[in-house]
Amino acid sequence: MRENQLLAHIHARSADLVAAFGEVVVGPGDDCAVVRAGTGSLLLLTVDQLVEGRHFAADAAAAEIAHKAIARSISDIAAMGGTPAWALATGLLPRHYERADELFDAMSAAARQMGAPLVGGDIATWDGALALTCTVGGAPHPARGPVLRAGARPGDDLWVTGRIGGSLRSGRHLRFVPRTTIGAWLCDALGPALHAMIDISDGVGVDSARLAAASGIRAVIDLPRIPLHDGVVDPLAAIGEGEDYELLFAVAPGSALPPQAPDGTPLTRIGRCAEGSGCIALDSGGHEHDCAHRGWEHA
């Protein structure tokens, strides 16, 4: 069974959680879960795995593995417009693994630097390869609240932060900076006009299709508008690559955004939301390309 099918099965079986458990505000299926903590404040929660041979090569530097392990989960908090607060990590280490100290020092440093100190974890050794997990908790934007994948409406504009493509071959996937600052700034700047958001982990194509499915709209991407990294030339290929960890967001029509965020990161309108379902990309000749499967295929 493919991962996406299995996840769909889990999400379907979890659909009653919000009704059954009063503390659960958003269950499985978005970038983060949202639960009510103690006296009513909301908590964003996410967990991701980082697996040797899948998310990094066996010869990657410990500092890069550590950075990516933390940053992937922080990116999910960014996708909700939230601020990270704490992290927990696990390490499943090959027996006689010699870089454990270096790896955990680097994870601890990365987590602090990204605002989510590692407050706990678990370590086990085994005969297999290296596998890490990172759970991160955070707070939603105090005014805008959690920004979900659902919420985009027909007529909205679709925007991305930063540039797209070439993340794996350039090594950027090991060094990217999660967009927490920009996510929170978008909440500040747009307020309720920020309708929906997702981080681009698997590809602009498939992640736009996910936002479209959650929102009940059709995403239409203008390929010539896709902001490409230097050395990336084919936008249709680039939207199918994944590992960009930029933010893709839907904004009410007529909302003004500057061409750059305060930190200089480009902000680019790449498309729009329409009535319907699915996601298509239009090339410069006006040809339609189906996007639903343009992304990292979880085999």
Add this chain to the structure above:
Amino acid sequence: MRENQLLAHIHARSADLVAAFGEVVVGPGDDCAVVRAGTGSLLLLTVDQLVEGRHFAADAAAAEIAHKAIARSISDIAAMGGTPAWALATGLLPRHYERADELFDAMSAAARQMGAPLVGGDIATWDGALALTCTVGGAPHPARGPVLRAGARPGDDLWVTGRIGGSLRSGRHLRFVPRTTIGAWLCDALGPALHAMIDISDGVGVDSARLAAASGIRAVIDLPRIPLHDGVVDPLAAIGEGEDYELLFAVAPGSALPPQAPDGTPLTRIGRCAEGSGCIALDSGGHEHDCAHRGWEHA
């Protein structure tokens, strides 16, 4: 490097977290971390791994693997006297693993039944064996607050819930019920006289030594008092086995406890706290046995 050494390294490097991050109340090294969430209410946080060939055999039933994956983390919440609230899980699955649906349905059911619905997770497939993680968040007892490993004083009595020994060979380690109800009831019944608590994951011996080290006391265990499961005959061997998932707790001298918790679980005074450090067990002949390493050795 052995896991315990690595954990000690991590705990030492994390000693400044409480001072550096205002939200962190208890960092790595206890059964749970404690962080301040939003408006000031406290959150208990823990994560554990469950690894094929290490914590369960490859032929274990999916329902048993699922139960143990959730229950181990819930037991950490119990050890703080807390109440579980939500869980996140990850699964690293062997390629072409055929029991994924069954496994995640069982994890979801176990998590709901234990009061910590699975609100999110992550799945990846790879060429290795099965490895699961479960992160659980919970609330401390509203009056007593989080019960730490630190807090035991010379003169305190040491108690355990339930019975000890034979967990692995009997299969109990796959079916145990985490002691959340009793942990909370102990907080109700004893209040501030409940000085310290830990769950017995690695063995009464080594876990008593951990409580002693955190509290700055010497734990003295009376071996003839250890309540043994049917078929277990050697208390010295039993305190070195681990996987009991009972609660071990230190109580102010003179505090009365009934012989059973309200649910019928035995409560047994097994020793006391003295000035000094370490943990010793006294046999019926009055001979001392060092306990510091009587437990599951993390190789």
